[in-house]
Amino acid sequence: MITRRHALTRLASAASVLALGATFAAPAFAEGLKIGFSQVTLQSPFYVQLKDGAEAAAAAGGDTLIFLDANGDVSKQNDDIQDLITQGVNAIIINPVNPDAVVPSLEAAAAAGIPVLTVDRSVNGGGVKAHIGRDNKAMGQLVGEAVVARLAADGITGAKIIEIQGDAGGAVMMDRRDGFHAAIEGSGHTIVEGPYAEYIRANAVTAMQDLLQAHTDVKVVYAHNDDMALGAAQVLSENGRTDVLISGVDGLSEALESMAAGGNYVATALNDPKYLGDVTIQVAREVAAGKEVPAFVDAGSKAVTPDNVADFPRTGLFAEYRPDVLAK
Incomplete structure (x- = not known):
């Protein structure tokens, strides 16, 4: 951060x-x-x-x-x-x-x-x-809402969304899953629940290689943290799939940099x-x-999209977000 x-x-x-x-x-x-x-x-x-x-x-x-x-x-x-x-x-x-x-x-x-x-x-x-x-459920929902809005803005309907999950049975995993699913429900888009990659980028790279072969019609990848999302983004880039939107959670500065550079990283939620x-x-x-x-x-926490990415300092590993939760 x-x-x-x-x-x-x-x-x-x-x-x-x-x-x-x-x-x-x-x-x-x-x-x-x-x-x-x-x-x-x-x-x-x-x-x-x-x-x-x-x-x-x-x-x-x-x-x-x-x-x-x-x-x-x-x-x-x-x-x-x-x-x-x-x-x-x-x-x-x-x-x-x-x-x-x-x-x-x-x-x-x-x-x-x-x-x-x-x-x-x-x-x-x-x-x-x-x-x-x-609130990890709220963070997942913020990212899901941003994804739905981006798909609508791009005129994409009935999108297939691949979800790369955290750790099996983990409370954070379940909340980030459930919040995202709540945002997607009723949108007409479909979620394919991918494997548990344990929040590790290298695991997500391996998972995405297999997922891309099995789901060539994927339009969005949502990962339970930005590290895994960036691993998926690497595989998509290597395969020339710049049409696939990427989203994650945690507000890694690297994710915000990709977003600011005009890439296909469209949403994350801050977790300083x-x-x-x-x-x-x-x-x-x-x-x-x-x-x-x-x-x-x-x-x-707060959702970050290309529209507001410039608002958050990202000089460290994670983007900075310090709301006044300890107020006078």
């Missing part, structure tokens, strides 16, 4: 309140909070950027962020959370490997009187003060991970201060 224009300072945090459907008194933060962060993995650029945003926000506010990488291992994540409890952190942020497997750790944190938040991925059951993330990390630290300060916060704090 992007270079962070700013991280809110402790002074700004103390002077601001969360205004997300509820009004809060200005929090009186303790000095030098110790915040734990158990991350699902650092194998994804998105999660590296999420870490960077959280670290910058913590440092700007004078807090210590203890960051632990579970590397996709449920057992290690539970051990990491227990380690954070033992260190006596003021709050714990979890991006869970599995939404059920961390429940015992949540109970242990509650027993120790440590509030827990989740970021990006939620957990099943209670014990969490707030979830900070984005650095800002997500920033917002998560701000909410962690609220809960550590004993304040009530919304159960879901939406860091915000």
Whole structure:
């Protein structure tokens, strides 16, 4: 994603309140909070950027962020959370490997009187003060609506849309699928559900090679993230299929660059991970201060099309989008 224009300072945090459907008194933060962060993995650029945003926000506010990488291992994540409890952190942020497997750790944190938040991925059951993330179903629907509008503008009816999916059974995959399908429903276009490419570009390249042979009449490709969409775009370009429209999710700067250059990339939805990390630290300060916060704090998203692509800074890996979700 992007270079962070700013991280809110402790002074700004103390002077601001969360205004997300509820009004809060200005929090009186303790000095030098110790915040734990158990991350699902650092194998994804998105999660590296999420870490960077959280670290910058913590440092700007004078807090210590203890960051632990579970590397996709449920057992290690539970051990990491227990380690954070033992260190006596003021709050714990979890991006869970599995939404059920961390429940015992949540109970242990509650027993120790440590509030827990989740970021990006939620957990099943209670014990969490707030979830900070984005509405993946809404993002899928935004992209679907942009695709339908583009097809209408181009006078294309009854289009075949190939969908390259994320991970089988994943909550993000299901939401991005369901939102997109809701937008396409009733449009007269047809969706062909392609394979699960695990959000990996190389996997999408292989999948698209087979899909293109099986569906030569394809008009649109929708992938559950921009990395896979760009992999599909590579295959289409190599085969001279510049007539096929491309769409994805996450707001990768590379996708926006392709869009700005006048190619056939027509839609994505912004998912700035650095800002997500920033917002998560701000909410962690609220809960550590004993304040009530919304159960879901939406860091915000927006559809990007060729019409508005120039509006979003894209100097980093992901395009920057920082709506004022932490308002006075």
